[in-house]
Amino acid sequence: MTTWxxxxxxxxxxxxKQILDTWGEDGWELVAVTPxxxxxxxVAYLKRPKQ
Structure with missing residues (x-):
């Protein structure tokens, strides 16, 4: 099972865009954005598989 x-x-x-591109290059996936x-x-909520 994948852990996050x-x-x-x-x-x-x-x-x-710059902020999200930087986090995306590090393997983070955008899950949600809230005010x-x-x-x-x-505020962006991100996830990536735990290493």
Whole structure:
């Protein structure tokens, strides 16, 4: 059975693509995005298989 590790990452509205591309290159898969504490930020939830 696959086991997972998870991360929560703040997303800045002016650098969302850069942030997600960087985490994606490290093997993280985006699971969900939710509103953050203010209108300029969101929070990304990511997962990847545990090594």
């Amino acid at each position: 590790e998870y991360a929560t990452v703040p997303l800045l509205s002016h650098a969302t 953050g504490p203010n209108p300029d930020n969101s």
